[in-house]
Amino acid sequence: MSIFITGINQGCGKTIIASGITAVMQSLGYRTGVYKPIQTGAIDKGNYLISPDLDFVAKLDPNITTHSTYLLTSECTPAAAAEIERVKISIDDIINDYNILVKNTEVLVVEGTGGLLTPLKENLFNIHIPLMLKIPVIFIVTPSNDSLNTFLNELNTAYKAGLDIIGVIVNKYPLQSKNSEITSFISVLEKYGNIKVLGVIRYFKDKIFKTDELFTEILNSIDLKEILRMEIPKLSFDY
DSSP, X not given: OXXXXXXXXXXXXXXXXXXXXXXXXXXXXXXXXXXXXXXXSOEEOSSSEEOHHXXXXXXXXXTSEEEOSEEOOSSSOXXXXXXXXXXXXXXHHHHHHHHHHHHTOSEEEEEOSSSTTOEEETTEETTHHHHHHTOOEEEEEOOSHHHHHXXXXXXXXXXXXXXXXXXXXXXXXXXXXXXXXXXXXXXXXXXXHTOOEEEEEEOOSSSSOOHHHHHHHHHHHXXXXXXXXXXXXXXXXXX
C-alpha cells in the first residue's frame, strides 16, 4: 500500500507522521519505506548530501527504507532550488524510483515537498506526483483559522484534480485549549471540508520525540487501517 502525504505549510509535521506510520508498521513485521521525491534544504557533508527529513526517519528506525531522487541544498521551492543548482527535475525519474521502492516494500509513504501547488519545475507541480503515481492522499493540517482557510482551498484543488483523498490528520492539537477557534477546528473541518478526520496528534512541547512516545501516539490517535486501507491483524483488538 502506498500513500502520499501533503501539508499546507512548513512545520505541519509531514515527516513526523510519515516516520511514525512506517515505524509502527515496521515493528508489526511489514517492510516499510519513506520516499521523498524532492528534498530541499539538504545538508552538504562535503562528499555527499543528506536529507534531514529522511535522516530523522532512519534514526527512528534504520530498518525503514528511505530514498530521495533529488537532494537540493537551497531552502526554497523545488523549482527555484533546481534552477539555482542547475538540476533538471524529471517526473520520469521520480516514477522509476517509486516503482523500484514499491516492489521492495509493503507500506510506502511518499512525502511531498510543500503544498499541492508547490512548483517542481515549469508546468509540473507537487499535485502531479500522486496523480501520476496513482496513489491516494493524506493531508496534514495544524489547527488555526488561517490554516483552515488555506486547507479548504487546497482541498478544493485536490477534488477538482480528481485526487483520491483518504482524509486528514490534525497535528499539533492542544488538548487543553480554551480557544474556541481551536476547540471547534475539527468539527468545522469535517463539516465544511466534507472530509474525514482520521486522527488527532496532540501538541508536544518538546521538539524531540522519543521513539516509544511517537509509537504510542500513532497507535492510539490515528486510524492506521483506514489510512492504509488494509487489514492489520495485529491491530484487530481494542486499546
